[in-house]
Amino acid sequence: MDPHDHHDPARPAHPTQLAPGALVLVGLSGGADSLALAAATAFEAPRSGYRAGAVIVDHALQSGSDAVAKRAAEQAAGLGLDPVLVERVQVDVHGGPEAAARAARHAAFDRALAQTGAERILLAHTLDDQAETVLLGLARGSGPSSLQGMLPDTGRLLRPFLGLRREQTRAFCTDSRLDPWEDPHNDDLSYTRVRARSVVLPILERELGPGVAEALARTAGQLREDAEALDGLALEWAQELVSQTEDGAVALDVRGLAADPAALRQRIIRLVVSAEFGVSLTRTHTLAVAALITDWHGQGPVDLPGVRVVRQNGLLTFHPTT
Structure with missing residues (x-):
């Protein structure tokens, strides 16, 4: 299927300011979101003058994770992504499995960037992920920096799907005949984020009306704009106040x-x-x-x-x- 024939993940916000032939890597788990991003990036890269590969991180947190990683690597290669790296990591779950897995994953991304010379990692976080992040921040009483959610572009990481809903990436996979992996952890209510996704947000949508996820994501964007303005003022004023x-x-x-x-x-x-x-x-x-x-x-x-x-x-x- 030509991704341009499908609305939404068809043309992700592809990396800008890349030299011709520069390499980017898609962070691929094999799930619907990252598989849709891998397919869209494989289509877009040659048309935009950059190269695209993939990095698969095997967290080794569940039985058969090596087979899942191998399958994702085969899917990436089948889409034409090259190089395709599989990074197996050790996760120290004593500090909380979600945070530990994230830290191990990002360390693997750093190694992949260094090994391949790639300039960016593309991640498939969606609007739903952003809404969950903001909701969890509100529940914890976090400050504005946390409530800004995930940045669309950190320089190292690019998240081109933050404006898309999870249902759209799934529809893209179905229409493109892509077979995503279903992570059993996504149904495990022992994880706080899963409860926010599967229990809390649906209740809010039902009781307050549709559009809660979009509103949470908009809040993140507005806070990010305000924070950028305040950070700029802080930098200017700090230069006036600082001495040695x-x-x-x-x-x-x-x-x-x-x-x-x-x-x-x-x-x-x-x-x-x-x-x-x-x-x-x-x-x-x-x-x-x-x-x-x-x-x-x-x-x-x-x-x-x-x-x-x-x-x-x-x-x-x-x-x-x-």
């Missing part, structure tokens, strides 16, 4: 930070720590540092992972501890 002490420590002007709105002040703190020390602060850490500005009563330094923050002489100074 005589001993080489990075410092921020307390008076200037105190005059800022809380959202901007906290962004500046996170930005400086990330840029100077490569540390991503939790909200708890950020608020502890902010208290040195807004709730100052002579308290001692705040110790962060790899960083100590001290208020002295009208400055917040950031010192490495490792």
Whole structure:
């Protein structure tokens, strides 16, 4: 089937700013979403001047996973994708199986990029996946950064299907005579995301009316736009407030930070720590540092992972501890 004859996954938002002949890899599980993306990418790549391969990650979390990975690799090769890599990983489930599997998968993606020289990994997350991510973030009381959901483009990862519904990728596979793998974990209600998908979202759609998933995805997009604007302001203002002490420590002007709105002040703190020390602060850490500005009563330094923050002489100074 010509993917252009089918609405939706037919022409994914293919990678832009690629040199002619550049390689991208489709992250393929064999499920309907990623199989539809693999087929659409195999069709689109030669018409857009880039090459397309696939990387299959075998998490080894269930019996027969090696056979599933082998079948997905055969499907990728049958679609004309080349190269096709199979990465078998070990997942440390003690920290939670979903998060551990994600970490192992992304490490495998990094290895695949390095091994093949590919520029991008294409992932088949859909609008439904985005809605689930936002819903779970709301349930956990996450901040705006989590409620932005998954980014369409991170530079390394591209998610061209975020505007599509899961039912559309399934219809594409049916129309294209593609036989997707049905992951039994997708029916396992012990997983929080599966409960959000199979139980919570259908209840919301039934009780509140259709369009809940689309509304959640729109919320993610709006928050992302707002965050980009605030991050830009934080960067500009941080450059005005930052200085270096005589001993080489990075410092921020307390008076200037105190005059800022809380959202901007906290962004500046996170930005400086990330840029100077490569540390991503939790909200708890950020608020502890902010208290040195807004709730100052002579308290001692705040110790962060790899960083100590001290208020002295009208400055917040950031010192490495490792």
